Amino acid sequence: MTHxxxxxxxxxxxxxxxxxxxxxxxxxxxxxTAASAVDQARSLRPDVILxxxxxxxxxxIDLCRALxxxxxxxxxxxxxxxxxxxxxLALKLGADDYVTKPYSPRExxxxxEAVLRRTRSRPPSSDDERxxxxxxVRPSSHQAHIGDRELELTRTEFAILAALTExxxxxxxxxxxxxxxxxxxxxxxxxxxxxxxxxxxxxxDAGTDGPSRIRTVRGVGYRMASAGAE
Amino acid sequence: xxxxxDAEGTPVDLAALDELAVDLGSVEPVRxxxxxxxxxxxxxxxxxxAAAAAGDIDNVHHxxxxxxxxxxxxxxxxxxxxxxxLEAAPQPVDGGLLDRFEQVVRITVSALEGWISEGPASRS
Numbered sequence: 001m002t003h004x005x006x007x008x009x010x011x012x013x014x015x016x017x018x019x020x021x022x023x024x025x026x027x028x029x030x031x032x033t034a035a036s037a038v039d040q041a042r043s044l045r046p047d048v049i050l051x052x053x054x055x056x057x058x059x060x061i062d063l064c065r066a067l068x069x070x071x072x073x074x075x076x077x078x079x080x081x082x083x084x085x086x087x088x089l090a091l092k093l094g095a096d097d098y099v100t101k102p103y104s105p106r107e108x109x110x111x112x113e114a115v116l117r118r119t120r121s122r123p124p125s126s127d128d129e130r131x132x133x134x135x136x137v138r139p140s141s142h143q144a145h146i147g148d149r150e151l152e153l154t155r156t157e158f159a160i161l162a163a164l165t166e167x168x169x170x171x172x173x174x175x176x177x178x179x180x181x182x183x184x185x186x187x188x189x190x191x192x193x194x195x196x197x198x199x200x201x202x203x204x205d206a207g208t209d210g211p212s213r214i215r216t217v218r219g220v221g222y223r224m225a226s227a228g229a230e
Numbered sequence: 231x232x233x234x235x236d237a238e239g240t241p242v243d244l245a246a247l248d249e250l251a252v253d254l255g256s257v258e259p260v261r262x263x264x265x266x267x268x269x270x271x272x273x274x275x276x277x278x279x280a281a282a283a284a285g286d287i288d289n290v291h292h293x294x295x296x297x298x299x300x301x302x303x304x305x306x307x308x309x310x311x312x313x314x315x316l317e318a319a320p321q322p323v324d325g326g327l328l329d330r331f332e333q334v335v336r337i338t339v340s341a342l343e344g345w346i347s348e349g350p351a352s353r354s
Contacts, residue, residue, distance in 0.1 A: 012263060012266045012267040013300050019259035019262070020254060023255045103303070105254075105303070
């Protein structure tokens with residue numbers, strides 16, 4: 001059974017989410033503080049995490065970062081805040097989606113099912129090691145190195161890198177990239193792709209002054225430069 | 231009090247609870263959620279009034295913000311609307327706004343307690 005960890009301090013909101021998910025066949029657990037959320041994420045290994053940004057004992061953004069470092073479970077941000085900055089920041093720190101409260105029960109379920117589909121429908125990893133200059137990508141072990149430096153990538157960043165390195169120098173359109181990484185049912189805007197792409201580039205290109213290894217082909221999409229950071 | 235599904239202009243739309251019961255497969259979890267909501271509504275009402283009396287506008291905004299989380303899902307549109315005004319209210323909070331807040335909380339509590347005791351079947 002799919003296990004959802006609900007991190008929410010408001011009792012009525014937590015009970016609503018719990019009832020909704022259980023009635024739809026999910027197993028749930030809940031945490032009302034950042035500290036207990038980290039403990040439960042570590043011990044229960046949930047399949048999906050719902051995270052309310054406004055917890056009493058810590059900043060939700062910091063918690064999102066900590067949860068991402070603990071594992072690969074998709075994180076959906078629940079926020080009553082209309083503040084775009086919070087949503088973008090959460091996505092930058094590894095959240096997979098967000099839902100603005102008050103949400104409709106059906107929307108929340110649809111979002112959870114969508115992140116699960118995206119997670120589970122990704123093509124099986126190839127054991128082939130890909131070498132592009134000093135960049136080495138190993139999809140089977142979810143590892144990427146530049147020289148001796150291991151890149152610490154989120155699941156989404158790694159999926160983007162894996163898609164781009166499958167055929168170096170071949171342009172991948174934004175649509176094709178979205179479908180490869182998030183699935184065809186993704187319905188967020190281009191800014192989500194932009195945020196993850198910017199994070200990946202920052203990690204790939206750290207310490208170099210030249211053009212990015214990931215080239216933007218204006219009006220078409222992206223391609224991985226075969227000679228690395230030229 | 232309205233039972234019309236599109237009645238967002240009314241203080242309480244009890245049809246939202248019926249729809250939620252359909253989503254959850256039963257009316258029982260909705261009763262439990264409404265009971266929890268009523269407890270929280272009372273607690274947050276006290277927080278708003280105490281913070282307003284103390285001139286603590288940040289806590290007025292925070293408590294009002296919490297009120298909005300589930301109010302609309304439970305059809306408490308009046309609470310949601312007044313809480314939105316409180317969330318943006320300048321210091322000092324207008325007395326008329328606080329009066330409207332108290333009034334809409336009373337109406338909401340009465341309507342939801344009625345729904346709990348009578349249930350959706352009695353209105354059909």
